[in-house]
């Protein structure tokens with residue numbers, strides 16, 4: 001967190017007797033302060049927790065009813081307005097859901113109120129009645145709007161602390177939580193026919209191509225070889241998971257790892273694997289490049305590469321792809337044609353070929369490229 005969070009004193013805001021904490025987007029320093037204030041407590045990261053679609057039984061877990069309204073946050077169904085999130089009895093046995101005593105979220109940059117609201121709703125889902133939610137933010141990041149959102153969700157909220165530029169908002173979870181309009185707006189659903197399957201994706205504010213499957217993504221999916229011997233596939237920069245989920249749906253022998261640096265993307269990808277019935281074989285990881293998967297090996301790395309990143313990052317993603325591929329493994333990547341990575345890929349893999357290009361008139365035009373790891377990568 002870049003703002004002067006060191007000024008925030010969490011000690012008076014942390015309820016006595018807190019045993020279970022859930023955090024989202026918090027800096028390491030905040031996590032360390034929580035750990036020293038609450039040495040007995042367990043701390044979970046929202047990104048690592050089962051998503052709401054999982055608790056609705058889509059990943060095979062039985063006995064947990066989806067909380068009304070919470071499915072809005074996860075986009076697990078049609079948006080149906082505000083509803084109460086039911087209490088612990090409705091979600092008992094569904095992982096951490098409705099079990100935490102305290103949630104702490106840091107809003108570090110302008111990510112958009114819709115996304116913040118959707119994430120708050122997810123946090124609320126994991127809180128027991130009477131639990132405390134703290135949002136550490138700053139005035140310049142729209143703390144007043146966030147306070148409004150909290151009031152809409154929890155009935156009441158307050159500014160609990162101001163310190164320098166930092167503001168801490170506090171709300172207590174009552175018997176119900178209401179999904180506010182901004183939270184529901186954050187979770188559009190995309191339906192798409194990919195590789196012969198009708199698939200449904202919950203997306204979210206701030207995610208890449210949140211309203212439709214991107215043309216480049218579709219071009220890559222349609223360019224995949226129909227016959228292959230892949231068992232382990234990495235979807236690098238998975239976003240909300242269209243590539244990984246489509247591959248896992250089409251080829252039931254394939255295990256897919258989806259990786260993204262954005263916690264919201266990872267959360268959505270995980271939800272979408274469950275929604276489409278491939279959650280067992282298609283897992284999402286929070287990872288900068290392949291950092292969280294460096295010990296795994298894959299038969300194919302599929303990637304709609306990010307382009308709004310430094311060239312050095314793209315180069316690293318290409319090299320890391322080569323490193324996690326087995327000999328004979330394939331990299332299939334798409335970028336806007338203007339971002340021509342062929343030379344860079346060839347310098348790592350030895351050769352590169354074009355698998356597909358957008359039809360004339362597509363804006364922006366895309367190019368799908370293919371490279372095979374024939375030997376140890378050159379870099």
Ligand SMILES: C[S@@+](CC[C@H](N)C(=O)[O-])C[C@H]1O[C@@H](n2cnc3c(N)ncnc32)[C@H](O)[C@@H]1O
Pocket residue numbers: 208209214217236237238239240241242243259260261262265287288289290303304305306307309313
């Ligand atoms: C062009 S989007 C593609 C998203 C998704 N695969 C799709 O096709 O809709 C690129 C994705 O890469 C992710 N990304 C950017 N930098 C990354 C990095 N260093 N490591 C992993 N993912 C990254 C972004 O968060 C974004 O979700």
